[in-house]
Amino acid sequence: MISDSAEQSHVDTPEASDVWWKSAVVYQVYPRSFQDSNGDGIGDVRGILQRVDYLAELGVDVVWLSPIYRSPQDDNGYDISDYQDIDPTFGTLEDVDELIEALHERGIKLVMDLVVNHTSDEHPWFAESRSSVDNPKRDWYWWRPAREGMEPGTPGAEPTNWGSVFSGPAWEYDETTGEYYLHLFSRKQPDLNWENPEVRQAVYAMMRWWLDRRIDGFRMDVINLISKHVRPDGSLPDVPAEDGLYGSAFAATVNGPRLHEFLQEIHREVYEGRRDGLLLVGETPGATVEDGKLLTDPARHELDMVFTFEHVSLDHGPAGRFDVVPLDLRDLKATLGRWQTGLEQAGWNALYWNNHDQPRVVSRYGDDGAYRRESAMMLAIVLHLHRGTPYVYQGEELGMTNAYFTSLDEYRDIESLRFAASERQRGQLNDEELLSWLAAGSRDNARTPMQWDATPQAGFTTGQPWIDVNPHHDTINAAAEVADPDSVFHLYRRLIALRHEDPVVQRGDFHLLLPDDPHIYAFTRTWGDEQLLVLGNFSGTEQTVPVGPDWDQAALVIGNYPASPATGGGQIVLRAWEGLVLRRAPIR
Known part of the structure; x- marks a missing residue:
């Protein structure tokens, strides 16, 4: 049974509680797939300008743009050949200035994706x-x-x-x-040597240049790989071999010995003394909770929050991201719960299910068939009620699904294509098996065009899109979602508004409940004498949850079914893929 009492929540210092991004929601735009303005089949900055009112209607506070810098596009822009220019595919610097102005007029900040672990080999x-x-x-x-x-x-x-x-x-x-x-990534992405102070100063000057153009911060791609484990004599160590001759370079590059020094230098050289309201987010593969504490403790002046990968690796089998295994909800709860409690006193979580590198969450952890709408909403409720800053990836607010391509020729992602080529060479998987693996794990699942309407190319382009449109766009699209007050889109709007308005959601302590239940995700958020109960049913069958009599008369804050669930006798019966938030009377 869920306890009817709660420990008194801690009280943030004024400096910690007043930070603007604790009540903010970020929206990630993958420009190549968001909106095409000129009919060439590739999204661009002027296309984003056409959709700023949509973003304002959703209610987000920040837009994070995946890279739009000049690039040969070997890895879709994460291979930068000029940090201070825009690739002609996406537009011009003047277009970006116009986008900054349009977003700022609507009270929305702009954060640029920045890759400084490596450049393009054409830089x-x-x-x-x-x-x-x-x-x-x-x-x-x-x-x-x-x-x-x-x-x-x-x-x-x-x-x-x-x-x-x-x-x-x-x-x-x-x-x-x-x-x-x-090159830790593609051979066209050589790694910068951060041991060289000239490299660091060149990077800092470039970052200051962008801030002078009035952007509001950076999302730093694989930032915890910048410090390599160099021996005193300048040599680099071998790692345990995993596949023939080679082993994972992560063992020799993740969270290297000078990482914190470099991050503190970034903060000092780029951010210190500049205007308020800036954001610095780090993508940190391989980071543990202990790493997260160090990286995001405000007293250390490194990062504001980090993207951890632990929870999006739980369904990876021995062969990695394409070897998908069933998710054990107990592992997901334990992982997210560990980050919640670990960063409670110092530090901050970045909350996400989706991004440009992850399959669509409704296909991954939900049910993208009969219960697509319900499971998409439940997943949103569970994530957004955690303590941290939620990130919404384009189309997530519509309940977009994986693409389920039927031909290897439909894939564009360099990682997927190289995996397929490698497996074909090894002779381990036939094409049918490869398609099955890619359908579940490919990054292209997140990169199909944004589904604006039911027209042939989903309203994304008047030309031929660079990657095929998901065939589900005829029923899953923004036009239909915005018009339906009970849609996934409007559930996201309500969740974003709740974070803006409710201090329990913004600052409340997190307490995980029912950790061993294989179907129910349950936790409380407590701030002072206010308490919320969050429940999510990760199954397609009814589940009876013992919550205790104190929750029998609790008020429904938000849910994904039109009618309230059956309650009474200290129990709540959750319907298939139901998610809800209850608020009870103040704790005495």
């Missing part, structure tokens, strides 16, 4: 670096000779056995100088 910095061993920018990237006694360019001759995130070795042999350069 002028790298062109200089690779030109000769004595170029002044040679040490701006990681260059190393082949292993002693081995022929350069042959398998196993790489300076270390680090494997790339996108498969294969993390070192690329370059014939120009006869050495290898490091």
Whole structure:
């Protein structure tokens, strides 16, 4: 039974409780897939300008843009060739200035995605670096000779056995100088050498330049990989081999020895003394709760919040993200609960189900068939009632689903394509099996065009889209959702308004309930003498939840069914995929 008493919640200091982003909601725009304004099939900045009123109607406080910098687009813009220009695919700097103004007029901030672990191999910095061993920018990237006694360019001759995130070795042999350069991701994404102070100062100058253009902060891509584990003699260590010759480079790059020093320097050199209201968010794969505390403790002046990956890795099998296994809800509750309590006294959570790198949550943790609407709403309620800043990924507020492509030719994601090529070469999976794996795990599930209406290209473009539109757009689209007051869209609007208005949602303590229940996600949020009970049924069958008599007369705050659930006798009967929030009388 859920206890009828609650511990008195802690009280934030004025400095902690008044931070604006504790009551804010962020909306991520993946520009390539959001709105095309010129019919070339690729979303652009002027397309986003066409939809700012939609964002204002939803009620979000911040828009986070995935990269729109000049780029060869090897990894859809996460390979930057010029940090201070916009790729012509997306528009011009003047378009961005207009977008900043349009958002600010509506009270919405703009945060830019920034990739400074690596650049494109077409960035002028790298062109200089690779030109000769004595170029002044040679040490701006990681260059190393082949292993002693081995022929350069042959398998196993790489300076270390680090494997790339996108498969294969993390070192690329370059014939120009006869050495290898490091790339944790694509070979067209060479890693910057943050040990070099000139690199850091160049990055900081660029960040200040963007803030001078009146953007409101940065989301820092894979920021906890910038400090490599360098030995005193300058060499880099091997890692345990996992697949033939190569092992995961993460072991030698995640949360490196100078990470906190570098982040504090960013804060000092870029943010300190500038205008109020700026945001600095870090994507931190491999970060633990203890890492999160250090990274987001405001007294340390590093990051405001981090994206952890633990909860979106729980359905990964031994072969990684494409090897999807059933989610055990008990693991999800334990993981999110650990982050909630771990960052309670110092630090802050970034709350998300979806982003440009994750499959659609309603297909992943919900039911995208008969209960798509209900499960999409339940998942939203559960996430948004946690303590932290919620992030909404474009289309999540519509209940968009995975794409379920039927041909490998429909995929565009570099990670998915390299995985498929590798598995074909190994002969482990046939094409039918590959399609099944990609349908569940591919990043392209999040990258299909935004579904604005039921027209042939979903209102995204008048041309041929760069990636196929999800066939569900005829029934799942913004026009239909906005017109229906009981839709997923309007449930998100209500959740966003609740965070704006309710101090219990903004600041209340989190207490996990029923940790061993395999179907029910339950927790309370408590602030002073106010308490909310949050319940989510992660199943397609009715579930009876023992809550105690104090909740029999509690008021329904928000739910995903038109009528209130059956209550009485200290129990609540939750319908299939039901989610709800109750408020009871003040605790005495």
